[in-house]
Amino acid sequence: MGETGAMGLRERKKMRMYQEVSDVAVSLFLEKGFEEVSVAEVAAAAEISKPTLFRYFPTKEDLVLHRFADHEAEAARVVGGRPAGQSVVEALRRHFLAGIERCDPVTGLNDRPDVLAFHRLLYGTPSLVARLYGYLERSEAALAEALGGDLEARLAAGQIVAVQRILALENWRRIAEGERVAEVRRDAVAAAERAFARLGDGLPRYA
Structure with a gap:
């Protein structure tokens, strides 16, 4: 696979990670309330570490507003x-x-x-x-x-x-x-x- 193809694959994986973690977070927020769910709970539910989560989403609010990013x-x-x-x-x-x-x-x-x-x-x-x-x-x-x-x-x-x-x-x-x-x-x-x-x-x- 050429460099362009590899970069495309990495980017697609990254986008999937964004979407999957955001979906997990939104589901938890809808179930329990935004203020009642910690970032640590989201990370655990998404099966990633808290530092990894913060690399993708600098703030808790960004977990929700990721859905607006494309717009x-x-x-x-x-x-x-x-x-x-x-x-x-x-x-x-x-x-x-x-x-x-x-x-x-x-x-x-x-x-x-x-x-x-x-x-x-x-x-x-x-x-x-x-x-x-x-x-x-x-x-x-x-x-x-x-x-x-x-x-x-x-x-x-x-x-x-x-x-x-x-x-x-x-x-x-x-x-x-x-x-x-x-x-x-x-x-x-x-x-x-x-x-x-x-x-x-x-x-x-x-x-």
Whole structure:
């Protein structure tokens, strides 16, 4: 096996380790409560040492928020990969609406019991909410860089990330209160359309 293949295998093993340990941790947190489970318990359940766990996850909160790691640069990837002639706002609008259509948990429009339980854990734990903002800031920074990195780009990225976060939170709130996806979807699409239209009006450079 060549060097590139070996590196690919090591990276895949590392990603599997991240996912497996995170899954073990989330299961324990859902069963007992975030504050009631120690890092040592997670390490024991995952059959790794505590120092090894901390090499993968610097904080206890990161065990939960690992599920958001792949989404940090998602908006930036959408912007970078959009077709020629398509505006930034239009690319992000289409991407968000596609997420609603497939019930991507990131859009909040998902009523699977495991997804609802995870979101209750996340939004019901102050330290996790605080840590989540760090992920949002990194998403904002990546998007700002994709938009050019200047002050106007940073202002635009802040508005875009905020709109996506608020739309998702509203969808999750309604689902958590007992409404079904089919009942919420139409309003979710209309709200997203209005929100991105306003972004376009307010950010002509990117519309």
